[in-house]
Amino acid sequence: MSHKVHPKIIQIRGIKDWLSRGFYYKHFPLYLKQDCEIRGYLKSKLPQGSVEEVIIERSQTVLKIIITTSRPALIIGRGGKGVEELKESLNQIIFKKPGPTGEIKSDIKIEILEVKNPWVSASLVAQWVQSQLEKKVPFRRVLKMALSKVAENKEIQGVKIEVSGRLNGVEISRREWLKKGRLPLQTIRAMIDYSSNEAHCSYGAIGIKVWLYKGDIFK
Template sequence: MAHKVHPKIFRIAETADWLSRWFERAAYPEALREDYLIRSYITKKLKEASVESVEIERFAGKILVIINTSRPGLLIGRGGSGIEELRAALVKILATDKMSRYQTMPDSRKREIRLEIREIKNPWNSASLTAQWVVQQIEKRMPHRKVMKQAIGKVMANKEIEGVRVEVSGRLGGVDIARRERLSMGRLPLQTLRARIDYALREAKTKYGMIGVKVWMYKGEKFD
């Protein structure tokens, strides 16, 4: 039987990089949970800000949170007020979590949380943002086939994209039996390790249940 492998994990150190870049010897579970809490809060709180990904780096006395978004103005706010509110909220979440080290750690040893905002110029060059758009349209009760065709057309309008696939699964159109539908255009060499494959999985919440949305993008091959 075939075994499905996540396209990005399959290409770590080849064409993709880790979203968490740090090393912890003694407190690895606590640091991993802190990453989970930070990502969960940002993706839920900033749902309308078109956040593609959240990268986390840890240094001595500092946690750097890098937010990649196509709408940085909505996130930053007037005079940077949005950044300060988000930083304060993250500190509060870590301080109130029972498994976090922030409760028992003295103030002198607590790491400072810094936020860095990176703008994504073209959201249709990102599988994550494309999947988010498809989810928003499905939740607005738009026909899924029409949404898939529109997404593929907008993605393939970019010169750097050589292939794309969009797949939706669930009770499409409110039918009783769940099914899966996919549309693709161009090349998508998933078995080539040097192929730069961007992949995203999102879920749309409808009154009939959850609709899964997957997007693959092929951005050419990487040569050293």
């Protein structure tokens, strides 16, 4: 009997790194809870479809949050006002509330990194598909548009986009996908960018999965 494994897990430490890294040994449960609260807050606060990933790096005194985004101006704000507001909000939510998570305090630093082309990021493509499905655009049109946009980039050698659920509101749920190019999922050195998301429509939730193959990595 086969077991499904997350596509990113076999690439950790080989091709990719953890999204949370640093000193977690002494207070691991509390730090893990803080990380989940930080990511949940940023997901609800920042504009939908703009954040690729949130990387959290910890030292003994500093909590560094790296946000990779396709629209940095919306997050930074005029004169860096948006970043300062994020810092203050995170301080209020994470470190100034009662309970054990508020006892471990760190200086927050926020770094914004720009993603110049959102169509080479599986996370941003999945978020775009989510926004279109929630606007009730027919799923086949969404899949074809996303596939054509991604395939225009030379660094993408293969792409697969899958949606599942009550597509277009039909009674019986099903799974549909489009694929173009190569997608070697069994090769560890293959650089596969994977992301999953969920679109909440009036007739139910639609699952979204995106795979992007960017060539092999030789180290």
